[in-house]
Amino acid sequence: MIITKDEFLEWKDSDVTVEFFNLCLKKREEFKENLISDLYENEEFVKGKAAVLRELLDMKYEDMMEELYEQRVGYSPERLESTD
Numbered sequence: 001m002i003i004t005k006d007e008f009l010e011w012k013d014s015d016v017t018v019e020f021f022n023l024c025l026k027k028r029e030e031f032k033e034n035l036i037s038d039l040y041e042n043e044e045f046v047k048g049k050a051a052v053l054r055e056l057l058d059m060k061y062e063d064m065m066e067e068l069y070e071q072r073v074g075y076s077p078e079r080l081e082s083t084d
Helices: 005-013 015-036 043-057 061-073
Strands: none
Touching: 005 015, 005 061, 015 043
């Protein structure tokens, strides 16, 4: 599937995506607060969940395209050209 940068930005700015990302951000903050309060038995698992949320929240078009390329071809290109 080919996704253009404009399509990615449109998706990222949609009301549904913005609300989803806000929920992810709140959940990540909840994880952090509960880690500080020592409320988890398996802290490493929770840290991993928080890291995944951070990666999702920070995702950029170029990151996504590199990941898709790597999945299809089996390796990551040395450099992706930006469409900015």
